Amino acid sequence: xxLLSKKDSKLILDPLADNNPITIQVLGICSALAxxxxxxxxxxxxxxxxxxxxxxxxxxxxMRNIIPSKIRIIVQLIVVAxxxxxxxxxxxxxxxxxxxxxxxxxxxxxxNCIIMGRFEAFALGNGPWRSFLDGIGNAAGYGIILIIVGxxxxxxxxxxxxGFKVLGDPVEKSGLYAIGYENNGFMVLPPxxxxxxxIIIWVQRSKxxxxxxxx
Amino acid sequence: MAINTDKNSYTVIxxxxxxxxxGSLLAGFASGLKPLVKANERYEKQQxxxxxxxxxxxxxxxxxxxxxxxRVEGEFEKYITKQLVIEGEKVTEDDKxxxxxxxKEETKxxxxxxxxxxxxxxxxxxxxxxxxIPVRGKGLWDAxxxxxxxxxxxxxxxxxxxxxxxxxxxxxxxxxRYFMDDFVGEKFLNEGDFEGIKVAKGNNDPKxxxxxxxxxxxxxxxxxxxxxVSAMLKKDIRMYVPYFKKLNQ
Numbered sequence: 001x002x003l004l005s006k007k008d009s010k011l012i013l014d015p016l017a018d019n020n021p022i023t024i025q026v027l028g029i030c031s032a033l034a035x036x037x038x039x040x041x042x043x044x045x046x047x048x049x050x051x052x053x054x055x056x057x058x059x060x061x062x063m064r065n066i067i068p069s070k071i072r073i074i075v076q077l078i079v080v081a082x083x084x085x086x087x088x089x090x091x092x093x094x095x096x097x098x099x100x101x102x103x104x105x106x107x108x109x110x111x112n113c114i115i116m117g118r119f120e121a122f123a124l125g126n127g128p129w130r131s132f133l134d135g136i137g138n139a140a141g142y143g144i145i146l147i148i149v150g151x152x153x154x155x156x157x158x159x160x161x162x163g164f165k166v167l168g169d170p171v172e173k174s175g176l177y178a179i180g181y182e183n184n185g186f187m188v189l190p191p192x193x194x195x196x197x198x199i200i201i202w203v204q205r206s207k208x209x210x211x212x213x214x215x
Numbered sequence: 216m217a218i219n220t221d222k223n224s225y226t227v228i229x230x231x232x233x234x235x236x237x238g239s240l241l242a243g244f245a246s247g248l249k250p251l252v253k254a255n256e257r258y259e260k261q262q263x264x265x266x267x268x269x270x271x272x273x274x275x276x277x278x279x280x281x282x283x284x285x286r287v288e289g290e291f292e293k294y295i296t297k298q299l300v301i302e303g304e305k306v307t308e309d310d311k312x313x314x315x316x317x318x319k320e321e322t323k324x325x326x327x328x329x330x331x332x333x334x335x336x337x338x339x340x341x342x343x344x345x346x347x348i349p350v351r352g353k354g355l356w357d358a359x360x361x362x363x364x365x366x367x368x369x370x371x372x373x374x375x376x377x378x379x380x381x382x383x384x385x386x387x388x389x390x391x392r393y394f395m396d397d398f399v400g401e402k403f404l405n406e407g408d409f410e411g412i413k414v415a416k417g418n419n420d421p422k423x424x425x426x427x428x429x430x431x432x433x434x435x436x437x438x439x440x441x442x443x444v445s446a447m448l449k450k451d452i453r454m455y456v457p458y459f460k461k462l463n464q
Contacts (some may be wrong), residue, residue, distance in 0.1 A: 022277065068226040075233065082237050089244055091252035101375075158384070163277060168398025171421065188384050188436050 004133070011133040015141035021114045022145040022210065023201045028114040032146055033193040040162055042150030045105045046143025050136060051069055052083050052109050053118060057135030059083075060123035067124070076119040077110075084109050114142055149196045157187030234330065258284045260313055261291040264347050267362035268338050270294055273421040277392050295347075296338040301458055303330045315371075317351040317360070333454055338364075345372050348455055352447025355439040356380040359389065359447060368454075369403040369459055373410070376444065386440030394434060401428040409456045411449035414441035 004012075022025045023109055035041045059079050060067075067075050088106045091099035099106075109115070118138050123131040159167040159176075168175015170183060186192050205211045219225065262281035265271065272280040282290050294405060298312035312334040324331040336347040344367065351360040361376035372397050381387040386392055401412050415430040416438065423432055433441040 035383055037382070041383045066220065066229070068220045068229050070221070070226050071230060074230075078233065078237055082241060085241055086244060089248050089252075092255065093248040096252075096255040154384070185435055 001071055004150055008130065008133055011130060012137035015134075015138040016144060017141075017204070018078050018208065018211065020118070020141045020145065020204075021138050022142055022197065023204055025117075028112050028196075029115055029197070031105075031108050031112055032142075032149060032197060033190045034108070036146055036150040036153055036193050037157065037188050037190075038154045038163075039150040041105060041146070042146040043128075045108075046139070046146050048106060049112065049114070049142055050139040051087065052080065052137040053115050053139040055135075056080055056083055056115060057118060057123040058128045059130040060119045061128045061131035062124060064124050072124065073116070073120070076116055079119070080115055082108050112142075114138060116123065126170070129198055145197065145200060148200060149193055153187050153192060156184050157192070159183050220280065239412070255284075257314070258287050261287045263362050264289060264313060264336055264349075264373045265294060266344050267347050267364040268294060269364070269373045270340065270397055273392075279390065279392055279395075281400075282355075294340060295336050295338045296422075298423065299335045299337065301333040301335060301455070306458070307454045317349055318358075321351065331454070333458075335455065335458070343372075348452060350447050350451035351449065352443050354378050354381045354389075354443040355386050355437075356382070359440065359443055361444075361447070363398075363448070363452065365403065367459070367462060369456075371398045371401045371403070374398045378440070381440050382437070384436075385434070386437040388434050388437060389440060389444060391399055395422045397431040402427060403430060403452055409453055411452065413445045415445075416441075 015021060022029065022032055027161050033047065056079055060076060063075070084106055088099065091106070118135060120212070122134045126134070151161070155166070159165060159170060165175075167181065168177045169197050220229075262284070265282055265287070270273045270282060271425045272282055274280065275446075281287070297308060298308045298310050300307050300312050300315070313336065315334045316334055320331050320333075323329050334349060338345045338347060345364050346366070347362050348362045349360070349362050351358065353359065357379035359376065359378040359381065361374060363374050363464045364371055364372040376389045376395060377387060378387060381389065396413065403409060403411060410429045414433045416433045418428065419430060420428065420430070
């Protein structure tokens with residue numbers, strides 16, 4: 001990578017696989033379970049988190065020398081909340097349709113522990129540029145898992161992708177359904193997301209033995 | 216000069232300054248964008264009413280597309296011939312009836328002496344008179360609402376449902392075509408009496424060929440949202456029954 005130094009590109013690439021916030025650190029699980037029944041909301045949530053975490057990390061990093069340590073968690077919370085409310089308002093005014101689709105997820109971003117985690121663990125101790133990269137990297141790592149889970153849950157649960165009936169029509173019995181295939185209704189329920197995340201963790205650790213913890 | 220960020224006085228001052236900065240930033244932001252947001256909400260209501268009547272930009276069988284926002288005001292004037300406000304026995308015309316806030320009316324109606332203002336939109340499409348009734352109720356997580364278009368005999372011509380925060384993929388499916396289209400042709404009356412339309416599990420009619428059973432097929436995994444839709448229709452449409460009885464006399 002010519003654009004970024006080796007150390008900097010590690011900031012982006014590490015969280016994508018070997019230090020993934022969901023599968024390795026097991027953070028941000030609530031939202032990963034709640035909104036991945038379909039592919040589209042998963043992607044939208046991923047993009048929103050990339051924005052909030054990228055910008056939030058920069059803001060916290062710029063303020064890192066003047067934040068009183070006693071109230072730093074509250075300050076971090078205010079920064080996230082402010083960003084999220086601003087995004088929400090702008091969407092409502094300029095992209096109303098989109099904002100309606102996202103309303104709940106936008107609010108959910110505030111409660112995402114990955115964001116607070118990166119503010120606390122990284123942005124408070126590093127410069128704005130590195131914090132920005134770290135934010136983008138972690139949010140992308142989170143987003144990738146979301147999209148994988150959303151893909152399988154929508155495909156196996158509803159037989160659709162982005163709402164398109166890719167496996168045929170279950171009512172008309174066309175496509176795969178003609179030979180007796182059935183949708184797995186369990187896939188649309190949140191517990192299945194946990195199992196899918198579990199499978200991803202299993203696959204990842206069996207590929208890379210270094211990730212397996214002792215005990 | 217390094218600042219001592221551990222001092223109590225610094226912490227307090229920092230907190231105060233932060234609250235003032237963030238507070239005024241957000242307040243300015245929100246009030247600056249308010250006119251735009253309000254206009255969007257108004258257009259949306261008009262789009263919803265027109266959608267329920269069957270005036271839309273749908274393409275294909277799965278698509279839910281409203282009349283675009285730049286055309287909606289003109290179309291609304293074209294199709295909606297009359298807007299009524301029903302207050303008990305009294306019926307008045309009011310071309311701002313679509314701005315009546317159902318939530319506020321519901322709260323006010325808790326006081327028994329208050330006569331609730333019920334908005335009703337009368338439109339004409341292809342020579343047929345259509346009555347659009349707004350409804351509002353509770354889903355699993357938050358509010359659900361919608362517009363129901365019926366003819367004189369209270370047979371459904373079209374519906375539009377929306378929600379604030381139902382689960383994506385489950386309860387949120389109430390705003391999908393395949394669910395909303397099931398209501399078309401269903402009847403609110405059963406042998407002249409109000410029966411409502413139930414979102415029913417296991418009604419043995421997934422293709423919805425029977426339109427006289429006062430039932431539509433429920434969504435898998437969205438029992439409580441479905442029950443919310445049934446309850447909402449029962450509660451809000453019932454209030455309009457006297458008006459329709461009079462109309463048919």
